Amino acid sequence: MSKPTAGGFTKTSNWLDWYEGPSKPRFKLPPGSVDAHCHVFGPGDKFPYAPERKYTPCDASAEQLFALRDYLGFERNVIVQATCHGADNSALVDALKKSNGKARGVGTVKRSVGDEELQSLHAAGVRGVRFNFVKRLVDFTPKDELMEIASRIAPLGWHVVIYFEAQDLPELWDFFTSLPTTVVVDHMGRPDVTKPVDGPEFELFMKFMREHDNVWSKVSCPERLSVSGPAARDGERNAYRDVVPFARKIVETFPDRVLWGTDWPHPNLKDHMPDDGLLVDFIPHIATTAELQKKLLVDNPMRLYWSE
Numbered sequence: 001m002s003k004p005t006a007g008g009f010t011k012t013s014n015w016l017d018w019y020e021g022p023s024k025p026r027f028k029l030p031p032g033s034v035d036a037h038c039h040v041f042g043p044g045d046k047f048p049y050a051p052e053r054k055y056t057p058c059d060a061s062a063e064q065l066f067a068l069r070d071y072l073g074f075e076r077n078v079i080v081q082a083t084c085h086g087a088d089n090s091a092l093v094d095a096l097k098k099s100n101g102k103a104r105g106v107g108t109v110k111r112s113v114g115d116e117e118l119q120s121l122h123a124a125g126v127r128g129v130r131f132n133f134v135k136r137l138v139d140f141t142p143k144d145e146l147m148e149i150a151s152r153i154a155p156l157g158w159h160v161v162i163y164f165e166a167q168d169l170p171e172l173w174d175f176f177t178s179l180p181t182t183v184v185v186d187h188m189g190r191p192d193v194t195k196p197v198d199g200p201e202f203e204l205f206m207k208f209m210r211e212h213d214n215v216w217s218k219v220s221c222p223e224r225l226s227v228s229g230p231a232a233r234d235g236e237r238n239a240y241r242d243v244v245p246f247a248r249k250i251v252e253t254f255p256d257r258v259l260w261g262t263d264w265p266h267p268n269l270k271d272h273m274p275d276d277g278l279l280v281d282f283i284p285h286i287a288t289t290a291e292l293q294k295k296l297l298v299d300n301p302m303r304l305y306w307s308e
């Protein structure tokens, strides 16, 4: 059944709603695991979608996110401000407050943000800001404005999350490498997984991480990057297998600088909505030992988001 968008909003046409009734993962998450990339949407009657948004989703509330967290076996969430809420972080802050300390946040702020607002976001649990370079999601923000924001949030101990597509990394390189904070890349910089894992495009991303030890990567979103898709093979729950070599290479090369998240409620997917249980079962294919799994799911996110 189609999910609602409250508050008189109309969903973007052909919007895919998040998946009701995901399967139980076979992979048992280590105790204290963190879903380090997920969102809340609205509900639109309480937290209206931003006028400048590029899509209107179905609602996806904090309560629904926390129910998924418990069902899959996570203990905590890092909730990332979605572009459909622009720079109004109220839905995010509300979710953080409802989480009883079990969620931290990544917000979106403008150059005009006041010190008091930054302090109140920090008190609510925000620990980073997101700079988005994906053109279908946001209008361009000048780099000097972003750099000014980065220098404002750095003293708070926050980091910058960047979202971009692989072909744009060369042009963005100088800006990214001059950021004064820890830098967390969403979804491995969106590699084209039909290209070789040791080819020049992905090698540039590896170099970005290798030469800059302040750069971390979320090894998330196989469902967005995969061409082979969700079909299980050989009776195994090994969906999205074309993404495995890319994510595994990052996890094995930089085990202390990787994070993982479901990306629930999966904005803007076009061909299928993933079963979140199947996504959790992707993890042991990319982090193949208990030690790597604990770093990815517990130690790294705890160090970045809950150290104070």
Ligand code: 0GY
Pocket (backbone or CB within 6 Å): 039, 081, 082, 083, 084, 137, 186, 263, 266, 267, 268
């Ligand atoms: C993601 C990916 C997407 C959307 C957003 O904030 C957003 O709207 O992040 C996307 O459309 O690729 O990480 O959720």
